[in-house]
Amino acid sequence: MKYRPDAIFNRITDIKPDFFEEKGIKGIILDVDNTLITLDGEKLDGIDEWVKQIKKSGIKIYIASNTLKYNRVKNLANELKLDFTYWSLKPLKRGLIQGKKYLKLPPNEIAEIGDQFTRNEILTSNEIRQVIGRKPSDDPKADMLINSNLNQ
Numbered sequence: 001m002k003y004r005p006d007a008i009f010n011r012i013t014d015i016k017p018d019f020f021e022e023k024g025i026k027g028i029i030l031d032v033d034n035t036l037i038t039l040d041g042e043k044l045d046g047i048d049e050w051v052k053q054i055k056k057s058g059i060k061i062y063i064a065s066n067t068l069k070y071n072r073v074k075n076l077a078n079e080l081k082l083d084f085t086y087w088s089l090k091p092l093k094r095g096l097i098q099g100k101k102y103l104k105l106p107p108n109e110i111a112e113i114g115d116q117f118t119r120n121e122i123l124t125s126n127e128i129r130q131v132i133g134r135k136p137s138d139d140p141k142a143d144m145l146i147n148s149n150l151n152q
Helices: 017-022 047-056 070-080 094-103 125-131
Strands: 027-030 060-064 083-085 110-113
Touching: 017 047, 027 094, 047 060, 047 070, 060 070, 060 094, 070 083, 083 094, 094 110
Parallel strands: 027 060, 027 110, 060 083
Antiparallel strands: none
């Protein structure tokens, strides 16, 4: 299965509860690094209030991070009062399956939110990052256009 973003926002805090409600989303699986916290480990401004607002609207939240830094994810999840998994191995299904089990929702009612695009169909990752005002990624795949409709 290929994942394509349905929407792109500059910051997670720009996503309001009504966006999820309009799309029938009742649960969210969140990435950590560069989504909830900076790469330096600092929480992004407004994250605490955003999580409270989303939870108050009745939307369930689960954290699935690829990091191997258990305490980093655990401490953040405890501060935000969220359940989590670390070393989720995305884009493999491990973390997403755990999130789905926790949320107890069908896949069409769950949104996944993250920061990086390294597998895409339209633009290279660094082209997308430029559009949304992010620094270029150092990932070698970030400058590759991967489009199944083109001869590679």
